[in-house]
Amino acid sequence: MIILLVEDDTLLAAHSIDFLAKEGIEVDYASTVMQAKSISEQQRYDAIVLDINLPDGDGLSLAQQWQHTRSEPILFLSARDTLADKLTAFSFGALDYLTKPFALEELAVRIKLLANKATPKTNKRFELDSLSVDLSAKIITRAQRVIVLSPQQWQLLALLIEHYPNPVDKATIINTIWPDQDSNNNMYKSLLTRLRSNLSHEHETPLLHTLKKQGLVLRRENTDE
Template sequence: MIILLVEDDTVLATHSIDFLAQEGIEVDYASTVRQAKAISKQQTYDAIVLDINLPDGDGLSLAKLWQNQRQEPILFLSARDALDDKLKAFSLGALDYLTKPFALPELAVRIKLLANKNNPQPTKQFNLDSLQVDLDARIITRGERIIVLSPQQWQLLAMLIKHYPNPVSKDTIINEIWPQQDSNNNMYKSLITRLRSNLTQADEPPLLHTLKKQGVALRKQHD
């Protein structure tokens, strides 16, 4: 996967590029409108991540220029969080809008979602109630909500999916998550609690259940 990142904050851009590389996302980078126009002539992208405030123009004008020229999905980055700014971005063809500051894992997930919408590929999927997990791209959604997990939470979720609908014992989880480390009951409980709170919010039915003397399992409430 390759994207174009147009962002004048070089520190943010560097951190983003390094993190996205770890997620398997290659990045072409431009810090100005002029650079973005020049670079984009040479490449078709899976997605474009576009800052609104740029030193020689703005991302909204660039998106308007590209509206009838390019087919890539656009994700806008901006410190502007007013509804009017978001509506203007969407009117120019943006499919997503992420306000600054943001977490890099969330940026990666949103890029993958955009790229998959634009160029869907067969993937390994797990569905339970309204929870959807793309195991290849590591994209997790529940309804309209994007779920961002830490590496340990993802590792635990993958274990639970692998064994679904059977429970995974406490000892198995500890040996898999902390194989070379001293662990304790508080670390285990904290990991379960954090994953449970990320998977289920507000009025959503719980999906992660603790089963007495068996461990934890992914199940619908009535299973």
């Protein structure tokens, strides 16, 4: 079992890593948002433990960015123990929240629980029509042809796959891809056109359908009459 720990208190981190090792939990460690991003690039974890206060940003926005590109369960650590803090964290995709100071034993137990819950989701492959997506390797093919997507396009596709076969609300998409930006409808339209054109070359059946006023779906059938 391997987790990612992002925590700027190096002493606490050292103790944690030490203790978790005894519990059979391997730890990748980062002390800043920047580090966390680069370290985690090529790795899949069983869980991610995020401190909220970090020197170059905060764990919350990091979690938000990862919410739809990564599938790891997230546990937040924070000295802040007000209800508002906790609710915010959960709304950012946290699956658990531990206030400092905490016992390392409890952290270990909760990590193990999160990791166990996540394991049944080992199936990391998505198939629809002639489209095939490897979510962990980030490789997409359509009818034997390899497709390369830009970061934004990948984010959108991952979001749609995550909700498949249900549609995703346009507002949700915009909030996910442009978390802080002012929501510009044109950016959304452009992104959509681009993803569409990449996913279906030539005369392949379109897979991205928008339900007016309701959102965007990934489906096979052409729902025309």
